[in-house]
Amino acid sequence: MIRLLLALVLAATAATATGASAQPLLDWTEEEVRSIGRHGPWPPPPVRDPSNRVSGTPSGILLGEHLFNEPRLSGNGKMSCATCHQAGRDWSDGLARAQGVVELDRRTPSLWNVGYSHWFGWDGAGDSLWAQSIRPLLDAREMNGGTERVGTLLRNDRALACGYEKAFGRKPGNDDELLLVDTAKALAAFQATFVSPRTPFDDFRDALLAGDRGAAARYPMSAQRGLRLFIGNASCNACHFGPRFTNGEFGDIGIPFFVRPGEVDSGRLGGLTRLAESPFSLLGKFNDDATGENARRTRHVRRLHTNFGEFRVPGLRQVGRGGPYMHNGSVATLEDVVKHYSEVNPDRLHSDGVPLVRPLALSPDQSADLVAFLRSLDADVPPRPAAPPLCP
Amino acid sequence: MRRFFVALMMLMGATPALADCPLDLGRGTGWVVFSDHYMIAFRPDPVRVEVGEPFALVLNVCTKGGDPAELIAVEAQMPEHKHSMNYKAAIVASPNGRYRAEGLVFHMPGRWEISFDVRAGEESERLSHDIILK
Numbered sequence: 001m002i003r004l005l006l007a008l009v010l011a012a013t014a015a016t017a018t019g020a021s022a023q024p025l026l027d028w029t030e031e032e033v034r035s036i037g038r039h040g041p042w043p044p045p046p047v048r049d050p051s052n053r054v055s056g057t058p059s060g061i062l063l064g065e066h067l068f069n070e071p072r073l074s075g076n077g078k079m080s081c082a083t084c085h086q087a088g089r090d091w092s093d094g095l096a097r098a099q100g101v102v103e104l105d106r107r108t109p110s111l112w113n114v115g116y117s118h119w120f121g122w123d124g125a126g127d128s129l130w131a132q133s134i135r136p137l138l139d140a141r142e143m144n145g146g147t148e149r150v151g152t153l154l155r156n157d158r159a160l161a162c163g164y165e166k167a168f169g170r171k172p173g174n175d176d177e178l179l180l181v182d183t184a185k186a187l188a189a190f191q192a193t194f195v196s197p198r199t200p201f202d203d204f205r206d207a208l209l210a211g212d213r214g215a216a217a218r219y220p221m222s223a224q225r226g227l228r229l230f231i232g233n234a235s236c237n238a239c240h241f242g243p244r245f246t247n248g249e250f251g252d253i254g255i256p257f258f259v260r261p262g263e264v265d266s267g268r269l270g271g272l273t274r275l276a277e278s279p280f281s282l283l284g285k286f287n288d289d290a291t292g293e294n295a296r297r298t299r300h301v302r303r304l305h306t307n308f309g310e311f312r313v314p315g316l317r318q319v320g321r322g323g324p325y326m327h328n329g330s331v332a333t334l335e336d337v338v339k340h341y342s343e344v345n346p347d348r349l350h351s352d353g354v355p356l357v358r359p360l361a362l363s364p365d366q367s368a369d370l371v372a373f374l375r376s377l378d379a380d381v382p383p384r385p386a387a388p389p390l391c392p
Numbered sequence: 393m394r395r396f397f398v399a400l401m402m403l404m405g406a407t408p409a410l411a412d413c414p415l416d417l418g419r420g421t422g423w424v425v426f427s428d429h430y431m432i433a434f435r436p437d438p439v440r441v442e443v444g445e446p447f448a449l450v451l452n453v454c455t456k457g458g459d460p461a462e463l464i465a466v467e468a469q470m471p472e473h474k475h476s477m478n479y480k481a482a483i484v485a486s487p488n489g490r491y492r493a494e495g496l497v498f499h500m501p502g503r504w505e506i507s508f509d510v511r512a513g514e515e516s517e518r519l520s521h522d523i524i525l526k
Contacts, residue, residue: 034526038443038501238500247444249478249499296446300479300495353474 025217026224028208035231037209040243042202047115047192050289051128051282052185054167055192063163064190065387067183070160072153073137075144076101081136081187084108087384090321091194096329100142105259107329112318115192118248118297122311122327123271127298128287129188131280134180150183151176163390181286196317197379201227204376219376226373229366234341238356245316245377250307253341253357254348255326257309265328268310272303306350320375334374338367425521429455430510432463432519437492443501443525446479449493455512464516465509466493470502501525 028036046056054060067073071080084098085091091111098104106122114120115129126132136142137150154160154172164172167186172179200219207215230236241247250268257265275281275298282295289295311327325331331340342362349357362370422435434451441447453461463483469476481493498504507520 035501038526238502241443241501247499249444296495297479297497300446300482300497302478302480304476304478306475351473353470354472356473 024221025213026221026228032228032231033208035237036205036227038237038242039245040202040205040209042198042243043195044116044243046195049115049129049188049192049294050291051287051294052130052188053288054182054185054189057167057189059163059166060168060186060189061193062190062387062390063160063167064186064188066160066163066390067187068190069387070153072157073143073145073150073183075146075149079143081133081143084136085111090318090381092322094323096324098142100136100139101144102141104141105265106327107324109314110318110322111191111194112196113244113315114194115188116244117246119250119271119312121271123265123267123269123274124250124312125271125274125278127275127282127295129191130181130184131278131282133184133187133191134280137180137184147176147180151179154179154183159390166391181280184280197381199317199379200376201373220372222369222372223376224373225366226369226371227376229362229370230373234360234362234370235356236341239313240316246313249313250310251313251356252306252310252349254344255311255328255330255340257328259328264309266308267327268307268312269303272301272307275301316374317377318379320378334371335367338362338370338374342367423521425508425519426456427517427519429457429512429515430461430517430519431456432508432510441498441523441525444497444499446495446497449481449491449496449506451491451493451508452489453491453508453510459512461510461512463491463493463508464511466496466506467509468496468498468504468506470500471505472503473500498523498525 049055054063068081068085071078071083073080079100084093084100085108086093091114092108093099096107098106098108109122117129118127120126120129120132121135126135137145138147151172151174154164155174161172164182164186168182200223204216204219204223207213207218230240237245239247239249239251252267257267259265278284280286282289282298287295292299319325320334323333325334325337331337341357342360344357344359346355346358349355422433424431424433426432431454432451434449437448437450449466451463451466453463455461463485466481466483467476468481477497478499479495479497481496484492484494486492502525504523504525505520506523507518509516509518511517
């Protein structure tokens with residue numbers, strides 16, 4: 001009896017052992033391994049933005065964190081950046097359309113990994129993280145704060161004034177516009193620290209590149225099949241390219257851009273107009289980078305008629321934790337996103353050449369695989385400790 | 393990339409007649425395109441072109457007859473998808489006769505066709521060269 005039990009136990013351990021080592025791994029081609037490699041390594045080096053003098057400085061980051069949570073920056077004293085960009089909700093709000101003073105036309109994007117972007121907002125109207133951070137402060141539909149309010153608060157609040165002095169090396173002066181820009185630069189320094197953790201995909205990628213088949217095989221088969229689709233037949237990586245799964249540019253995937261009957265969101269086209277009109281762009285006097293190197297995109301970007309109805313390609317890290325999706329929150333779940341790519345109406349997508357987006361007609365299994373892959377880009381996030389005081 | 397480099401070196405070694413047109417742009421890397429009348433040698437700066445990252449091209453433009461030649465425009469498109477760059481390259485002529493096309497960005501992986509509009513006297517022509525970005 002004992003012998004039988006022992007045999008059984010041995011057999012069982014042997015089974016799990018072989019089960020583990022014989023975990024299937026797709027037969028990845030060299031070409032595929034190279035494509036997969038392009039989605040890493042992760043995390044990237046910390047952000048250093050030469051256009052922002054307090055980028056990467058501990059005192060700038062800390063001041064930014066306090067300002068991010070500061071409702072006195074808003075016209076009604078009730079709304080802060082954190083009202084819409086909530087730490088516990090992956091820096092978004094879970095709504096289809098953001099709720100400011102009124103309901104806005106666009107969804108609040110997650111701010112994960114935002115420091116690595118080069119165009120900001122769904123239409124790329126901002127060319128730096130700090131320029132983008134000015135907009136909600138001034139926009140009457142959002143925080144409706146106003147330039148004066150920001151300056152007055154920095155001058156009159158003891159803790160903020162002290163935090164400002166530590167970050168910028170001078171006391172808050174009387175130039176309200178400069179204080180507005182500096183506020184935005186501190187906010188940007190803080191937001192640039194939002195780097196999402198490593199994911200199951202990253203472990204797989206690194207193991208695959210290192211030739212460690214055992215470790216690579218821990219990545220579920222369905223995610224592997226979904227990944228093969230993503231970089232293969234579905235060519236999702238034409239746009240969702242690189243470590244953040246975005247090329248940082250703009251595309252039209254057939255999401256309706258009607259805001260109300262008769263009114264459209266022109267997307268990138270309008271964004272380029274706003275960029276050209278902004279006194280806060282990298283071509284303006286507030287850019288701290290004397291070399292002008294970082295303004296190259298802004299200097300050379302051009303308007304194309306195809307920009308109409310284009311929106312920024314979102315990064316896909318932490319995507320499964322968010323939703324609803326798209327610039328207007330019109331797609332509810334990740335499954336629905338995949339359904340969209342599977343069934344998209346080709347007439348809606350004007351393309352002269354081989355279309356980048358076309359109805360993929362995925363089987364239910366393929367759709368489930370693609371979702372499994374997308375979910376492997378998610379990582380749990382430890383709760384954030386409260387910010388330490390500015391000037392203890 | 394390395395293969396083009398080798399091709400360039402062989403071309404240079406095997407064709408002494410090209411010696412008048414300085415095809416070596418330094419750093420030992422680059423590409424050459426030519427037609428019946430023109431030759432263009434160019435290399436990217438930085439040398440490795442990355443998807444979504446701005447780069448410049450350093451170029452020498454020559455005619456085979458040795459007449460002065462001028463670079464008018466540099467463009468790029470993805471022939472399969474029929475779309476161009478989201479950026480417009482600006483051309484700067486430097487005193488040493490070279491050109492620099494600044495502000496190119498290839499925003500997708502795949503095949504990009506770079507086209508060069510060149511002119512010598514009244515004659516203008518478009519030359520092109522493919523780069524596959526992965």
